[in-house]
Amino acid sequence: MVTINEVAVEAGVSPSTVSRVFSRPEVVNSVTRQRVTEVADRLGYTPNRIARSLAIGKSGNLGLIVPDIANPFFAHLIKAVQVEARQAGLALFIAETDEHRLDEYPLVKAMAKQVDGLVLASPRMSDSQIRELVEIAPIVLINRKLRGVQSVLIPSADGMRQAVDHLAALGHDGCVYLAGPRNSWTNLQRRSAIRGACRRHAMSYTEMGPFEPRFESGVRAADPLIAAGATAVIAYDDVIALGVISRLSEREVRVGREMSVIGVDDSPLAAIACPPLTTVRVPAAKAGAVAVRLLLDLLAGRDANGGLPTELPTDLIVRSTTAPAPAAR
Amino acid sequence: MVTINEVAVEAGVSPSTVSRVFSRPEVVNSVTRQRVTEVADRLGYTPNRIARSLAIGKSGNLGLIVPDIANPFFAHLIKAVQVEARQAGLALFIAETDEHRLDEYPLVKAMAKQVDGLVLASPRMSDSQIRELVEIAPIVLINRKLRGVQSVLIPSADGMRQAVDHLAALGHDGCVYLAGPRNSWTNLQRRSAIRGACRRHAMSYTEMGPFEPRFESGVRAADPLIAAGATAVIAYDDVIALGVISRLSEREVRVGREMSVIGVDDSPLAAIACPPLTTVRVPAAKAGAVAVRLLLDLLAGRDANGGLPTELPTDLIVRSTTAPAPAAR
DNA sequence: ATGAAAGCGCTAACAT
DNA sequence: ATGTTAGCGCTTTCAT
Numbered sequence: 020m021v022t023i024n025e026v027a028v029e030a031g032v033s034p035s036t037v038s039r040v041f042s043r044p045e046v047v048n049s050v051t052r053q054r055v056t057e058v059a060d061r062l063g064y065t066p067n068r069i070a071r072s073l074a075i076g077k078s079g080n081l082g083l084i085v086p087d088i089a090n091p092f093f094a095h096l097i098k099a100v101q102v103e104a105r106q107a108g109l110a111l112f113i114a115e116t117d118e119h120r121l122d123e124y125p126l127v128k129a130m131a132k133q134v135d136g137l138v139l140a141s142p143r144m145s146d147s148q149i150r151e152l153v154e155i156a157p158i159v160l161i162n163r164k165l166r167g168v169q170s171v172l173i174p175s176a177d178g179m180r181q182a183v184d185h186l187a188a189l190g191h192d193g194c195v196y197l198a199g200p201r202n203s204w205t206n207l208q209r210r211s212a213i214r215g216a217c218r219r220h221a222m223s224y225t226e227m228g229p230f231e232p233r234f235e236s237g238v239r240a241a242d243p244l245i246a247a248g249a250t251a252v253i254a255y256d257d258v259i260a261l262g263v264i265s266r267l268s269e270r271e272v273r274v275g276r277e278m279s280v281i282g283v284d285d286s287p288l289a290a291i292a293c294p295p296l297t298t299v300r301v302p303a304a305k306a307g308a309v310a311v312r313l314l315l316d317l318l319a320g321r322d323a324n325g326g327l328p329t330e331l332p333t334d335l336i337v338r339s340t341t342a343p344a345p346a347a348r
Numbered sequence: 349m350v351t352i353n354e355v356a357v358e359a360g361v362s363p364s365t366v367s368r369v370f371s372r373p374e375v376v377n378s379v380t381r382q383r384v385t386e387v388a389d390r391l392g393y394t395p396n397r398i399a400r401s402l403a404i405g406k407s408g409n410l411g412l413i414v415p416d417i418a419n420p421f422f423a424h425l426i427k428a429v430q431v432e433a434r435q436a437g438l439a440l441f442i443a444e445t446d447e448h449r450l451d452e453y454p455l456v457k458a459m460a461k462q463v464d465g466l467v468l469a470s471p472r473m474s475d476s477q478i479r480e481l482v483e484i485a486p487i488v489l490i491n492r493k494l495r496g497v498q499s500v501l502i503p504s505a506d507g508m509r510q511a512v513d514h515l516a517a518l519g520h521d522g523c524v525y526l527a528g529p530r531n532s533w534t535n536l537q538r539r540s541a542i543r544g545a546c547r548r549h550a551m552s553y554t555e556m557g558p559f560e561p562r563f564e565s566g567v568r569a570a571d572p573l574i575a576a577g578a579t580a581v582i583a584y585d586d587v588i589a590l591g592v593i594s595r596l597s598e599r600e601v602r603v604g605r606e607m608s609v610i611g612v613d614d615s616p617l618a619a620i621a622c623p624p625l626t627t628v629r630v631p632a633a634k635a636g637a638v639a640v641r642l643l644l645d646l647l648a649g650r651d652a653n654g655g656l657p658t659e660l661p662t663d664l665i666v667r668s669t670t671a672p673a674p675a676a677r
Numbered sequence: 678a679t680g681a682a683a684g685c686g687c688t689a690a691c692a693t
Numbered sequence: 694a695t696g697t698t699a700g701c702g703c704t705t706t707c708a709t
């Protein structure tokens with residue numbers, strides 16, 4: 020491995036000069052700079068980021084923790100974070116908790132030591148654990164609210180309300196909510212928004228779950244749904260909704276006829292599904308991008324947004340899985 | 349930040365002892381160890397991984413480069429790599445090239461310096477660039493073949509042959525291939541397998557493209573397909589296939605009747621689609637897991653698999669988008 | 678504009 | 694079993 024010193028002797032300058040050429044080129048004489056870069060190229064020298072990190076006390080890395088990489092919502096979130104981080108010249112560490120609440124904390128803690136900042140997407144760990152992490156590295160939360168910690172929130176209350184209004188307008192006199200992970204902030208938000216809207220419309224509210232956000236959860240949920248005589252269901256997310264639809268079709272209940280189904284996320288899946296899924300659009304990519312920008316502000320000492328949570332809006336996208344209630348037809 | 353030295357003085361031992369307690373606990377007297385860990389806890393000390401990396405010359409990190417994080421194929425690949433890396437106690441850097449061939453090399457090179465090994469998934473860069481990277485860090489390639497570089501390959505020839513056989517059995521007298529990215533090894537494999545199989549069946553072979561693996565590419569491809577009077581089409585991947593189906597439905601050509609469509613990947617999308625997509629199953633997760641294991645072997649000096657490429661099999665999954673040729677009915 | 682020297686936090690011979 | 698010492702490769706005062 021070729022170091023700064025070898026370049027220095029070869030170019031007939033001191034190590035400091037070589038260092039400057041790579042960190043603050045403008046302060047070194049252009050002809051010296053020229054010579055140094057030329058030698059560096061010839062020797063194939065490139066700075067050792069780790070040594071650099073140790074010296075300046077910053078890693079140039081960001082960390083991102085998500086529950087499930089393959090879930091389309093998080094996949095798009097990751098993508099946006101990656102793009103934004105790169106734009107800022109930062110590399111991205113990524114880790115998945117796989118919805119395993121227990122491993123989450125040690126995992127994140129280990130990562131926190133080697134990054135300049137951390138984005139936690141829908142973390143399941145306790146408030147106090149998050150507080151401890153904040154001591155180690157600047158943190159931005161996505162879909163989790165905690166006093167004194169910067170966050171970007173997608174409350175989805177608007178979208179859920181729109182969803183229930185939509186159902187009410189179609190004449191449904193009740194709806195069931197297929198709940199997501201028990202401790203998820205997002206789930207709590209959705210649940211209470213739906214419940215509130217149902218009350219306002221004098222619709223009955225039933226809850227099933229909790230379900231992990233997987234396709235299989237949805238297929239598992241479908242039969243109880245039929246048994247309960249439901250006519251309308253809102254799932255925690257698109258993935259679950261799609262599972263429901265799949266099983267419903269197998270059971271020969273026509274979705275968008277006998278049963279109305281609404282998902283959340285508007286992942287690409289939703290538009291492709293059959294029938295196309297009515298869903299609440301959630302700005303995943305936007306959330307990721309905003310989170311990174313907040314983190315960057317934090318790192319730069321700009322006090323981002325006055326420490327207030329940034330809230331992103333949601334909206335109902337009506338497609339073909341919702342229809343008038345059978346009784347109302 | 350509390351360092352090893354502060355712990356040392358507080359515990360009345362030398363820094364080396366503290367260091368040992370954290371790296372090779374078994375070599376230090378259990379009572380000293382006890383005292384040190386206790387002090388460390390009290391002071392909230394945790395080792396600085398960056399300093400450690402510099403000292404031992406290894407980072408404990410793996411890097412993964414993918415063209416598109418949100419593509420389900422890569423999403424599942426990433427997930428498997430992440431799981432496998434974590435199991436080995438390694439953190440994972442991830443970067444996306446977004447199918448931008450130009451940025452790819454510098455990006456990867458920067459990452460190569462701070463990881464112990466690299467997995468390149470479907471890289472688009474040139475052979476010589478890859479060769480240069482191999483000088484910097486151990487590398488395992490996925491779906492790219494290069495003499496002297498370890499790789500895991502999914503040639504998909506079997507699957508494509510099965511796909512064409514299937515079409516032939518349904519009475520189609522030709523098929524069109526919606527090609528993927530021009531320089532992609534995978535695309536070349538698929539193309540030649542399809543072409544070969546068509547020749548064997550005396551079927552006509554037509555190619556359109558290249559297309560980036562996106563839904564929109566597929567919708568764009570559909571009209572020319574109709575115009576060309578095609579009865580059967582094999583898309584580079586599921587995502588494109590789904591786009592085709594979507595546009596075909598809009599144009600009111602019934603998929604699985606007038607037109608047969610086959611995808612590749614068997615992403616979750618395929619089963620959910622409408623109608624369910626006939627597709628060639630590609631073991632994305634398996635590929636990721638195997639790649640990490642090969643990399644680990646490389647790092648350990650075990651010469652993995654004799655340096656031979658590991659090949660993973662593919663198989664046709666027949667669902668509902670393929671049907672007898674209209675003429676043959 | 679450049680150089681000398683100290684140090685970032687940890688590890689690894691080598692001694693004891 | 695533990696301490697001493699000398700780095701790992703880079704940055705950064707402080708001089709010049």
